[in-house]
Amino acid sequence: MANLTQHKKVCGILTLLLIISLTWTVSALSGPDSLTVVVKDARTKEVLGNALVYLDGVYKGTTSSSYGTMTLPDVTQGTHTVRVTRPGFKEVTKKFSYPDEQTITIEISQGSLVSLNEDGASAGAINVVFYPSSTSYSCTDNAKVATPLYLTNETRFREDVMKVIRSTYLDLDKVTSPSDSLPSAYASRFNFYYYYDPAAPADAFSGCAGTIPESYWNEVTFADVTVILYPKYYGIYSNASCQPTGCSQNFGPGRNLMKAPADQLTLVQHETGHAVFELVDTYCGNTYYYQNDPNANVWASLESCQSSARVNQRDPGLCRQIQKKASLSSASCIQNYWQWDPMPDIMANGYKGKYGEAATQRISHVISQAGV
């Protein structure tokens, strides 16, 4: 009997302990020391579930799909930083003071970056981002003109981007020489995206390679090259005063910019040669010449060109100085640099040709370097 009474007492104490312990746990989870984070879509103001919530750099979990909320227990007094991310949305960070603020509402906006890789981005691949231009050029007025084409028609922009991707990257073996010298599955070594925010378009005709709003650079930090694509010129291409232009301009890793017209695919390939593969022009004219080692396509001396040719089992006799004879329309030109690739070479011609063997070696080198 005494044992039974003792047993009841023990059970009673344990029950009490468990109740107190559970009460404590629940109060810690949702009690007055907790913080509620509400995540909403900045545009629709609707609550968003499955948003990842981090407090002071610690991942805490995701918001509930029904209410878009997450309750964080045991928040200490003081200043904290809450960070919210969600696939397809721009991440937001907010500082707040607890317990002054016990409910934090964070509005996140849909991101403007669209991935074009069906299986998602590959780590270490070369990141190419296309950006629509709100300007083109009028051959009638010989002036820059605003064009609504890409800003009002995302499908059209996407189609033009896909055309460029196919001809310049996915079918690279068709424009390189010899075609089997590219790394295997080279197409998978690129991540393709386009950035579409009609409220923040690029201007292809401001500066050599165009300009892009600063908000893009804040959001997209990983682009190896950003390509401003502009629609076909208005009017008819007639002479040198109204011919499409391309440009490549680098402001440091992550800010490498290139512009090109969507309707001139060889010119796109030529600019890609500069911007992605750092190939040097092989035409004779006003450009920067240098020996772009390793795997150069232009050399600073005949000996260097011949030596490279011999090492790579190419005919050293094909090394020649970059030059051109005078014609009716232009003066003669000669540079103290040498080339090997045969004509028509994409790095010399805006209408036709291939990347020659030397250029292809450099392309292979760059592709194989990515992610190493």
Added chain:
Amino acid sequence: MIMKIAWICCLALCLGVLACSCSVSATEQPVPEFDKILQIQLKYDDGRYSLSSMEVRYGKAPNLNIRTGDLAGKILGPGGKELQSFTVQEPGRAYGDILGDPEGDSLIGYTEQPAYSDMFITAPYEQDMEQFTLTDMRDGTLLVTADLRPSVNVFCADYAGDPDCLVRAAPVKTATPDTSLYLVLATLFSASVVIAAGLAILTIRRRTKVLVPEKPVVLIVDDDPDILDVVHEILDMKGYVTLMASGGMECLDLLKKQVPDLILLDVGMEPMDGWQTLEQIKKNPAVKTIPVLMLTGHDLTPEAAKQYHICIDDYLMKPFMPDDLYAAINSILERKSRLKETLALARQAGVDKEKFCELAKLSRRITVDKKILGILGAPQAVPAMADLDLDTLDDMLVVDYINVKTRDQEIRAAQLRQEINSVLRSKGLPELGW
């Protein structure tokens, strides 16, 4: 017997927790991301490079190793250990091509090499990174060197729980057994039972949470040890964490190692006075953004006001009451925190960063200038017209100068505020409250 039953109950509850945890992990969970980048902005000015800004933030980096160029960038760790290296070209060099005659010059080249340009370097975050260097490989000239630690410290102050910051905070780990999550949960739960038991026995319902206040770190700089002690005591009473330096040089040395949230700087120090120290702080890109509150026992001279009004965040005359100091500190830190919050909103809205920064700077200058004008414009600072001598006339000109400048700044700030608010409104975001 009691212990046995307690353990059984505990185990049963732990299993409940386990079951709950398993059911959560069975569903597909998004993967948290902790990728971080170092962003360095340099100014290129006709062959010379200088550091404009530096930041560690969440994000992904481009491929550094597909680029070549004559400039070598290096990220170094302790003892100069090379953690990352890459090469880049001079910024802004442009290769332009115009389509020509298909049968003749099919491409016509044009080039641009700006004498002035910004250069941006985005590199992946490296644990233990301490220094960045940029060298011209053609002649070995060191173009830029930057201490990365303050930027990492700023990041880790905001995201102390980030896995990389935790590693930094505890670099030397004692050998601990590899405890599983479940064991940790069980231990925590057992601890909660013990605490609950203690509470039950004491029949006192109290909070079990330990409050760890996160107060800003304030660096006090004064060559008078008594003042240092008093200000430390005043701040300590409010739970502020304080650092102390007994002179300008000591302050600058300390800033190489630690980054406070605010600096209280005495003006009348020797051999390096407060204004000279302020100049050095503002020259160092790594610490120049730390707000500085000037403290002095002397009147603010119009000359000093004219020279330094753009560098300081507030000005406090000694002797001051503790409440004055708290109010000044709170006002500065609130301004800083408000600015960070609105910067996030502005970024989200795509507001032009330069305009936003210009407004932020103007807003601070207007607040400080008005306060300085209040001090200079007080009867003891500017005597009546009858007592004017040449020096006083100069002083009045300074007051007029700051007055005019402040009015111009207010007009420009109103214009910028209107532009930024219109962008924020168009994105459905709240307008600036300052």
